[in-house]
């Protein structure tokens with residue numbers, strides 16, 4: 001209780017300070033145009049009305065006109081917003097050394113959160129990222145295909161059973177059904193254990209996972225405050241996440257790691273913990289360059305002469321546990337939402353669903369399972385998922401923290417050390433210069449022809465550069481498998497409760513499907 005009281009006093013004081021302290025014209029002294037967004041999203045709007053921070057990005061993006069960047073302030077904090085795609089590429093990739101960190105979102109004093117990749121900084125981040133990267137390559141995700149297949153088959157069998165019991169079709173709570181699949185995938189592919197969430201959506205595993213991603217009003221306020229005043233959260237030791245859920249998963253992971261490291265559990269597992277143990281022992285082969293996509297090549301960390309380090313030293317038990325927890329913190333909600341929003345889009349666009357079903361039908365094996373390489377050949381599936389990620393990017397904005405004064409001689413862009421640089425993904429994804437029918441769901445935005453004519457940095461759902469999403473491949477294979485299993489076995493249709501058009505929610509900077517989204521599943525008579 002005392003924690004709440006302290007927090008309340010703090011919040012009141014800080015809001016007062018934010019409202020009445022002025023840093024107007026902060027960017028003027030650097031010769032940078034400043035756009036005032038306070039009337040679009042004020043500090044009060046954020047804390048009291050839970051208003052979406054990305055609205056300010058969109059406003060500044062539009063007002064900027066032909067400018068390549070601008071300065072602005074958010075809850076009193078000066079930040080820079082980039083519009084020009086070449087400048088974005090430069091900051092995120094070529095001159096990455098000036099922008100290695102991001103705003104410390106997860107600097108939670110009480111937990112393994114601070115050791116997770118998204119919150120690590122500087123050399124520690126570099127070391128852990130290099131050590132963990134080999135566990136996410138094509139070869140390693142291919143090893144997990146067996147898991148995606150067995151969970152997918154179990155999922156479909158359960159849904160068919162429910163439909164049969166209802167005498168035909170079923171109306172589902174989409175998030176609940178999808179979470180059953182994604183939690184089971186994480187259980188099997190990270191923890192190496194069955195969670196039972198497909199049959200029992202109220203299992204402990206499902207309950208704990210839901211607690212981690214739940215974004216109630218109070219949590220949104222805490223997260224927002226932690227963005228502005230991370231130091232205070234550290235001093236007062238205020239946890240951002242549900243500690244019960246954290247401890248639950250941490251306990252299971254610690255046990256699993258102990259068993260693998262001691263050799264009590266044989267290395268015949270294909271799960272992530274096993275891969276980390278192999279990486280620690282130096283037994284994990286690094287993928288050759290030919291295995292990498294453009295996205296992954298952009299992400300490669302440059303190590304200068306003499307900068308080669310022993311990656312294994314970074315893989316302490318604490319770090320390995322933290323990276324496994326990342327699947328829940330960074331991978332669970334994002335992937336579930338991609339699957340949920342794709343199901344929604346397919347239900348609302350039956351023509352797209354039919355076309356996708358025909359494509360999937362060409363690769364499903366006689367026994368109903370899927371092959372890793374075949375999944376990669378599904379051109380239309382890629383187009384559909386990309387369009388969903390364009391319209392509903394998991395993160396409305398990317399951020400980087402400038403770690404040393406930066407000046408770009410070409411554009412005159414200047415970022416002082418310590419400043420935040422924002423890439424307004426949601427605004428870029430809805431820019432008609434890049435996507436002709438930006439307001440409409442149209443997978444043709446990602447046809448070969450349209451892709452070839454567009455700057456690739458206009459589509460950044462997984463970020464870009466060395467700090468991009470390390471789990472992209474895992475998330476895409478998992479999502480493709482889920483959608484392939486679904487369209488092959490069911491027709492998805494809207495119900496009266498399905499909002500058309502979609503009404504997404506925003507929590508801090510996350511873009512989320514609405515609560516209680518419902519759809520109808522009608523079984524297809526495919527043997």
Ligand code: HEM
Pocket residue numbers: 117118119129326327330331332334335338393394395398399460461462463464465466467468469470471472474475476
């Ligand atoms: C559809 C699913 C997903 C989406 C849309 C997504 C999106 C993103 C985005 C936008 C970023 C920030 C990138 C940047 O700043 O350039 C990110 C970072 C990250 N994601 Fe994902 N993600 C997804 C799934 C996953 C999964 C399954 C994992 C599993 C481990 C994961 C792990 C991470 C990590 C560790 C980072 C931080 C990387 C670093 O700082 O080095 N993500 N993700």
